[in-house]
Amino acid sequence: MAVKQGRFFSSKIVSSCDEAVKEIKDGATIAVGGFGLCGLPENLIKAIEHAGIKDLSCISNNAGIDGFGLGKLLRTKQVKKMFSSYVGENKNFEEQYLNGSIELELIPQGTLVEKLRAGGAGIPAFFTPTGVGSDVANGGFPIKFKPGTSEALIASEPKEERIYNGKRYILEESLTADYSLVKGWKADEAGNVIFRKSAQNFNNDVARAGKICIVEVEEIVPTGSIDPDCIHLPHIFVQKLIKCDHYEKPLEVRTVANEGGGRNSDIFKGPAGEKRKRIAERAAKNIKDGMYINLGIGIPTLAANFIDPKITVTFQSENGILGLGEFPKEEDVDPDLINAGKQSVTVVPGASYFSSGDSFAMIRGGHVDITFLGGMQISQEGDLANWIIPGKMIKGMGGAMDLVGGAREVVIMMEHVAKGNSLKVLKQCTLPLTRDRVVSELITDMAVFRWDENRKMILTDVASVSSVEEIRRFTEAEFEVADELGSY
Amino acid sequence: MAVKQGRFFSSKIVSSCDEAVKEIKDGATIAVGGFGLCGLPENLIKAIEHAGIKDLSCISNNAGIDGFGLGKLLRTKQVKKMFSSYVGENKNFEEQYLNGSIELELIPQGTLVEKLRAGGAGIPAFFTPTGVGSDVANGGFPIKFKPGTSEALIASEPKEERIYNGKRYILEESLTADYSLVKGWKADEAGNVIFRKSAQNFNNDVARAGKICIVEVEEIVPTGSIDPDCIHLPHIFVQKLIKCDHYEKPLEVRTVANEGGGRNSDIFKGPAGEKRKRIAERAAKNIKDGMYINLGIGIPTLAANFIDPKITVTFQSENGILGLGEFPKEEDVDPDLINAGKQSVTVVPGASYFSSGDSFAMIRGGHVDITFLGGMQISQEGDLANWIIPGKMIKGMGGAMDLVGGAREVVIMMEHVAKGNSLKVLKQCTLPLTRDRVVSELITDMAVFRWDENRKMILTDVASVSSVEEIRRFTEAEFEVADELGSY
Numbered sequence: 020m021a022v023k024q025g026r027f028f029s030s031k032i033v034s035s036c037d038e039a040v041k042e043i044k045d046g047a048t049i050a051v052g053g054f055g056l057c058g059l060p061e062n063l064i065k066a067i068e069h070a071g072i073k074d075l076s077c078i079s080n081n082a083g084i085d086g087f088g089l090g091k092l093l094r095t096k097q098v099k100k101m102f103s104s105y106v107g108e109n110k111n112f113e114e115q116y117l118n119g120s121i122e123l124e125l126i127p128q129g130t131l132v133e134k135l136r137a138g139g140a141g142i143p144a145f146f147t148p149t150g151v152g153s154d155v156a157n158g159g160f161p162i163k164f165k166p167g168t169s170e171a172l173i174a175s176e177p178k179e180e181r182i183y184n185g186k187r188y189i190l191e192e193s194l195t196a197d198y199s200l201v202k203g204w205k206a207d208e209a210g211n212v213i214f215r216k217s218a219q220n221f222n223n224d225v226a227r228a229g230k231i232c233i234v235e236v237e238e239i240v241p242t243g244s245i246d247p248d249c250i251h252l253p254h255i256f257v258q259k260l261i262k263c264d265h266y267e268k269p270l271e272v273r274t275v276a277n278e279g280g281g282r283n284s285d286i287f288k289g290p291a292g293e294k295r296k297r298i299a300e301r302a303a304k305n306i307k308d309g310m311y312i313n314l315g316i317g318i319p320t321l322a323a324n325f326i327d328p329k330i331t332v333t334f335q336s337e338n339g340i341l342g343l344g345e346f347p348k349e350e351d352v353d354p355d356l357i358n359a360g361k362q363s364v365t366v367v368p369g370a371s372y373f374s375s376g377d378s379f380a381m382i383r384g385g386h387v388d389i390t391f392l393g394g395m396q397i398s399q400e401g402d403l404a405n406w407i408i409p410g411k412m413i414k415g416m417g418g419a420m421d422l423v424g425g426a427r428e429v430v431i432m433m434e435h436v437a438k439g440n441s442l443k444v445l446k447q448c449t450l451p452l453t454r455d456r457v458v459s460e461l462i463t464d465m466a467v468f469r470w471d472e473n474r475k476m477i478l479t480d481v482a483s484v485s486s487v488e489e490i491r492r493f494t495e496a497e498f499e500v501a502d503e504l505g506s507y
Numbered sequence: 508m509a510v511k512q513g514r515f516f517s518s519k520i521v522s523s524c525d526e527a528v529k530e531i532k533d534g535a536t537i538a539v540g541g542f543g544l545c546g547l548p549e550n551l552i553k554a555i556e557h558a559g560i561k562d563l564s565c566i567s568n569n570a571g572i573d574g575f576g577l578g579k580l581l582r583t584k585q586v587k588k589m590f591s592s593y594v595g596e597n598k599n600f601e602e603q604y605l606n607g608s609i610e611l612e613l614i615p616q617g618t619l620v621e622k623l624r625a626g627g628a629g630i631p632a633f634f635t636p637t638g639v640g641s642d643v644a645n646g647g648f649p650i651k652f653k654p655g656t657s658e659a660l661i662a663s664e665p666k667e668e669r670i671y672n673g674k675r676y677i678l679e680e681s682l683t684a685d686y687s688l689v690k691g692w693k694a695d696e697a698g699n700v701i702f703r704k705s706a707q708n709f710n711n712d713v714a715r716a717g718k719i720c721i722v723e724v725e726e727i728v729p730t731g732s733i734d735p736d737c738i739h740l741p742h743i744f745v746q747k748l749i750k751c752d753h754y755e756k757p758l759e760v761r762t763v764a765n766e767g768g769g770r771n772s773d774i775f776k777g778p779a780g781e782k783r784k785r786i787a788e789r790a791a792k793n794i795k796d797g798m799y800i801n802l803g804i805g806i807p808t809l810a811a812n813f814i815d816p817k818i819t820v821t822f823q824s825e826n827g828i829l830g831l832g833e834f835p836k837e838e839d840v841d842p843d844l845i846n847a848g849k850q851s852v853t854v855v856p857g858a859s860y861f862s863s864g865d866s867f868a869m870i871r872g873g874h875v876d877i878t879f880l881g882g883m884q885i886s887q888e889g890d891l892a893n894w895i896i897p898g899k900m901i902k903g904m905g906g907a908m909d910l911v912g913g914a915r916e917v918v919i920m921m922e923h924v925a926k927g928n929s930l931k932v933l934k935q936c937t938l939p940l941t942r943d944r945v946v947s948e949l950i951t952d953m954a955v956f957r958w959d960e961n962r963k964m965i966l967t968d969v970a971s972v973s974s975v976e977e978i979r980r981f982t983e984a985e986f987e988v989a990d991e992l993g994s995y
Contacts, residue, residue, distance in 0.1 A: 137633070141871030141913050143671035145625070145633040183631035183680070192671070209857035215736065227872065243856030248703065249737040250859035253829045255799050255821065255874050311743050333743065341741045368731030369697035371738035383629030384715065386743050425629050 031210045031260045032239065036066035039233045039259045043072050043198055046099075050135060050196035050229055051079040051089060052222030054338045054375065055108065055271050055361040057354060058214065059088045060202040060235050062263040067200075068092055074099045078135065078194055078228075080128060080221050080375070082106040087269060093121070100162075102194065104128035107414030108271065108361075116413070119166035122173065125413075127155060128337065129379030129421030130191055132224050136376040137193035139227025139256075146181060146188035148424035149383065152402070152455030155420065156180060156189045169410055199229025203236040203252065204355075206262075207245050210254030212236065216372050218355040219251060220338050223374040226256050233259040237266065251374075268354035271361040274346045282324050294464035297482060298432050300325045301507040302391055302462050305430060306332055310388045313337065313422055316360040318432045319391035335387055337418040339378045342370025359418065379418070383425035390426035392419060394433040394461070396448040399496030401458035401470040403431060404450035419453050428459045435463035436493050444468075445495045466490045467505070468498060480505035519698045519748045520727065524554035527721045527747045531560050531686055534587075538623060538684035538717055539567040539577060540710030542826045542863065543596065543759050543849040545842060546702065547576045548690040548723050550751040555688075556580055562587045566623065566682055566716075568616060568709050568863070570594040575757060581609070588650075590682065592616035595902025596759065596849075604901065607654035610661065613901075615643060616825065617867030617909030618679055620712050624864040625681035627715025627744075634669060634676035636912035637871065640890070640943030643908065644668060644677045657898050687717025691724040691740065692843075694750075695733050698742030700724065704860050706843040707739060708826050711862040714744050721747040725754065739862075756842035759849040762834045770812050782952035785970060786920050788813045789995045790879055790950050793918060794820055798876045801825065801910055804848040806920045807879035823875055825906040827866045830858025847906065867906070871913040878914035880907060882921040882949070884936040887984030889946035889958040891919060892938035907941050916947045923951035924981050932956075932982045954978045955993070956986060968993035 033039045040063060043049070049067075053059035064083075067075075068091045075098050082103055083090030092098050093112045100122035106112050115121040126134070127149045137145055154160045158177030165172045178189040201222045204215035212234055214222055226232045234252075239262045277284070287296040295318055303325035306312060313335045314320050326332060334343035336358040343358060344365040352363045381387060396404040403423060406416040423429050437443050444461070461468045467480035476498040481487060483506055521527045528551060531537070537555075541547035552571075555563075556579045563586050570591055571578030580586050581600045588610035594600050603609040614622070615637045625633055642648045646665030653660045666677040689710045692703035700722055702710055714720045722740075727750045765772065775784040783806055791813035794800060801823045802808050814820060822831035824846040831846060832853040840851045869875060884892040891911060894904040911917050925931050932949070949956045955968035964986040969975060971994055 133628075133630070136868075139872045139874075140621075140868030141873060142621070142633050142635060143674075143676055144669075145630050147630060181632075186631075188631050207857060211857060211859055213736065219736075227868070227874075246737070247830075247854060247858045248701065248707075248739075248860050249734070250861075251736075253859040253861065253869075254857065255823070255829055255869060335743070341743055342735075366735060369695060369699060369742065370735045371699055371741040372735050373738075373741065380624075380628030380715070381741075381743060384627045385629060386627075386715075 031257060032208065033259050033261055036062045036235060036261055036263065037069065039063065039261050040066045040070055040072070043067065043070070045072055046074045047072065047197040048076040048078065049198045049200055050194070050225045051077060052201045052220065052225040053079065053081070053088065054220035055081055055357065056084065056088055056269050057357045058202050058218030058220050058222055060200040061088065061267060062235050063200045063233060064088060064091055068095060068097065071097070073097050076100045076102070078102040078196055080104050080131060082109040082112045084108050084271070085111040100124070102126055102131065103415060104131050105415035105417040113413065117164060119164035119172065122163045124162050124175065125160065125415050127416050127420040128418040129383055132221055132375040132379055134191060134194040135224040135228040138195035139224065142193055144190055144192045146183065146190055147383065148186065148188055149421045150178070150189055151180070151187045151424065152457070153420060153452050194228060196229045197231065199225050199232040201226045201232060201234040203234050205238045205240055205245070206234060206236045206260055207240050207242045209242040210257035210260050211245055211250045212252035212257060213245060213249065214251050216353065216355045217339050217357055219372055219374050221375045223252055224376040226252050231258045232256055235261045235263045238262065270352065270354050270363055272363070273352060274362040275349050275352060276346045286321065294434055295321055297464050297507070298462055301467060301480070302430060302432050305389065305460070308332070311335055311386065313382065313387050313390040313426065315390065315392035315419070317393045319393060320360070322391055322432070335381065337378050337382060337422070339373050339375055340366060340370065342367045379421050382421050385425060385427055387426045389428040389430060390422040391430045391432055392422060394431040394443070396443050396445055396450050397431060397458055397461050398448045399446055399476045399498065400456050400474045401476065402448050402455045403453045403458050404448040405453050407451050409451065416453065423454045423457045429457055430460045430462060431458050432462050435465040442493060442495045446497070465493065475499060477501050478504070480507055482507055519745060520696065521747050521749055524550045524723065524749055524751065525557065527551065527749050528554045528558055528560070531555065531558070533560055534562045535560065535685040536564040536566065537686045537688055538682070538713045539565060540689045540708065540713040541567065541569070541576065542705070542708035543569055543845065544572065544576055544757050545845045546690050546706030546708050546710055548688040549576065549755060550723050551688045551721060552576060552579055556583060556585065559585070561585050564588045564590070566590040566684055568592050568619060570597040570600045572596050572759070573599040588612070590614055590619065591903060592619050593903035593905040601901065605652060607652040607660065610651045612650050612663065613648065613903050615904050615908040616906040617871055620709055620863040620867055622679060622682040623712040623716040626683035627712065630681055632678055632680045634671065634678055635871065636674065636676050637909045638666070638677055639668070639675045639912060640945070641908060641940050682716060684717045685719065687713045687720040689714045689720060689722040691722050693726045693728055693733070694722060694724045694748055695728050695730045697730040698745035698748050699733055699738045700740035700745060701733060701737065702739050704841065704843045705827050705845055707860055707862050709863045711740055712864040714740050719746045720744055723749045723751045726750065758840065758842045758845070758851055760851070761840060762850040763837050763840060764834045774809065782922055783809055785952050785995065786950055789955060789968070790918060790920050793877065793948070796820070799823055799874065801870065801875050801878040801914065803878065803880035803907070805881045807881060808848070810879055810920070823869065825866050825870060825910070827861050827863055828854060828858065830855045867909050870909055873913060873915055875914045877916040877918060878910040879918045879920055880910060882919040882931070884931050884933055884938050885919060885946055885949050886936045887934055887964045887986065888944050888962045889964065890936050890943045891941045891946050892936040893941050895939050897939065904941065911942045911945045917945055918948045918950060919946050920950050923953040930981060930983045932984045934983050934985070953981065963987060965989050966992070968995055970995055
């Protein structure tokens with residue numbers, strides 16, 4: 020349980036980040052807000068670098084990039100252990116992890132933020148569907164490698180599994196921190212904080228999980244000037260408050276509206292482009308009027324280009340947006356507004372922003388109708404592997420395990436065959452699973468398969484460029500053929 | 508897991524409450540927002556009464572009053588079972604429960620809202636400190652009486668208990684509903700909802716726990732006219748939306764600022780008043796600059812009159828307010844702004860409003876420094892009984908079990924001896940416990956006791972009108988006497 024110690028009775032406002040972090044000791048656990056480089060407490064992180072505080076355990080969704088955000092503290096080797104869902108943007112960190120010089124506990128994004136929410140809310144443990152049927156549940160995932168080997172020195176523990184209403188759940192324990200480092204937009208002098216757009220992300224739940232919460236903001240306004248119905252973080256959760264004058268706010272992926280974009284984009288040109296187009300066009304047919312949709316990074320995003328213009332749907336982004344719009348015009352690019360792929364975006368009228376905790380509650384609670392995700396391998400029972408290639412690519416699962424554990428329908432979009440003609444639709448996946456028995460539908464450039472309630476795999480559609488015979492040749496999994504086959 | 512069924516693709520706006528509830532079937536489970544009579548979906552409840560839907564299971568913090576809110580459906584016997592934390596305001600309901608004609612599952616207020624939050628968030632179960640060391644954990648509490656007897660026909664089950672970091676927790680399962688009935692303030696045409704002041708209370712978590720969520724509001728504004736950073740309930744959670752023209756909004760306890768109030772109030776006159784004053788004055792000395800405080804209903808509230816005017820403290824009210832102020836002037840009374848005692852109140856500059864879920868996360872997570880509560884009996888190990896007299900008074904525990912399970916310091920304020928000179932400070936409590944081994948300090952009109960870390964009871968202060976001898980005479984519990992005794 021997070022018990023706040025050391026109240027600050029006169030004023031919570033401190034004069035500098037150096038002043039704010041000076042009491043943090045070597046070996047402390049810090050929880051850090053932000054998603055990618057958005058909403059990062061960048062000045063507090065710099066102050067920790069300057070103070071040279073060592074042996075830190077850091078709870079943060081991402082590890083920054085080399086030279087910015089937590090990447091700074093990783094480069095200077097001030098961090099002993101990271102708790103993250105996705106570290107793929109930081110090569111320097113990946114190296115340190117693979118050569119055994121740093122510990123990494125990979126935690127699904129929604130579980131990570133729920134652990135923080137629970138820590139701040141006095142809940143020591145909770146059951147969740149996220150991570151079931153994966154190494155998160157089974158354990159044995161390397162937290163630290165034996166230097167110079169691919170053997171685990173420390174491995175993750177298996178989780179307790181329990182059935183509720185016929186579904187499987189695993190028990191996860193909460194996380195708290197000695198200090199929370201938070202980036203707000205505005206605060207009042209009493210310490211009430213509001214966030215801006217998708218820069219809220221992890222900050223709100225991080226703030227509540229710390230024994231001492233330090234908040235940096237762009238502006239401090241007089242107490243009473245923020246609408247009491249619009250305060251995101253009430254001052255009871257804030258112990259130190261600093262106004263900072265300088266923000267870099269780098270954008271990881273600057274995407275702007277492109278007049279040559281949409282259905283005619285270059286991304287749909289050439290043989291690979293045509294395959295992508297076929298997959299995206301077919302996937303768009305699954306999208307019905309009124310649906311709430313989460314589109315994964317990569318091919319899934321492309322489906323948006325082919326949605327029937329007569330229908331209205333709403334896109335959710337797991338970093339805290341409902342109502343994603345197009346990419347912005349150059350002049351409207353806003354580093355406080357990115358999607359889960361860290362791209363600059365806009366929102367539509369009627370959009371809303373919320374915390375990562377609320378966002379994954381939305382996903383896990385079955386409120387999102389459909390999620391489209393990419394895949395690396397699919398088994399004939401609908402097991403999905405799409406997050407890791409051991410020894411080669413260890414970026415983290417991000418929100419993928421939460422999405423497949425929570426959305427009402429999981430549709431995988433991928434090329435049928437990998438480079439070098441190696442098969443991807445297999446009897447059994449050889450890669451570690453994202454989740455077992457979870458795929459509702461698989462859409463490739465050759466075929467569409469659905470799984471029935473008994474996890475029987477059924478071919479339902481054949482691409483116009485393919486045939487049942489060709490599909491059998493490039494599919495190791497055994498499947499049945501529907502009585503009436505569609506075409507696309 | 509709450510899975511939304513039956514999306515409403517064209518518009519979520521329906522023309523009347525009758526229209527909105529017509530699909531609800533006999534035997535449905537409905538979760539209903541509101542706290543006391545504040546923020547009640549009063550028009551939807553009326554429509555259910557008119558529709559004559561029967562055998563309902565109702566999840567609602569309170570049971571309304573006879574003739575208003577859920578009291579309507581209870582009077583017409585449309586309700587089969589209630590899930591509530593406090594039903595004390597409805598005599599008709601209490602009668603039905605005691606004579607065995609209705610089922611009641613009493614659930615601590617914070618646990619109730621967390622069960623709804625979890626239900627909406629895809630969390631099937633969680634561990635909580637609330638209810639440990641009480642019949643909530645131990646089971647055996649009557650859910651339904653055998654008609655005409657005081658024997659339980661159905662009794663509550665014991666809960667699984669587990670230790671985390673040396674502290675005890677119990678496992679609670681989540682709640683979902685077929686329908687959520689919610690009262691918002693404003694919505695936009697897309698279905699985004701904002702609440703007003705303390706009328707948010709249970710509404711936000713109730714909304715998310717329903718398969719179909721029906722929201723009534725006072726105003727519908729064009730989509731895009733609510734700040735996306737200030738939306739309390741994003742439209743993904745809303746399936747039907749109705750604008751209602753008429754609201755009664757009755758106030759349960761109209762309290763107004765009284766010029767003769769404060770330290771010189773009539774409540775402190777006479778022999779009983781003097782005792783109250785002595786207790787309240789002494790309790791106020793425990794309040795330090797910067798503290799966050801929750802004051803229970805009754806004698807604890809009186810402590811606020813005696814706080815050193817040189818210090819600044821913040822009062823939390825568990826229905827969703829941080830920064831309670833004085834009672835309002837007559838013209839400022841607002842039925843959307845009440846405290847946990849259902850009294851009309853005001854707030855101070857820098858106050859904030861939030862959901863009941865967030866409020867109890869704040870309490871349970873150890874963010875409230877101190878809670879002052881009334882007591883019926885205290886044992887020598889600091890067990891507290893303050894919520895029920897079996898067979899006589901079954902109102903519910905409200906938030907008391909959450910407050911004692913979560914606040915950093917639990918101070919009990921009560922008269923030392925009950926009417927008829929029966930003792931209240933005992934070796935063992937004879938009444939059912941609110942929690943065992945939990946009281947930090949007991950302040951009575953005769954004495955102050957503290958409990959040390961080994962749960963040894965120590966007399967620390969003797970009231971100027973009393974003596975150690977008199978205290979021993981009126982105290983069954985065995986206690987030690989501090990080396991230096993204070994006086995008050």
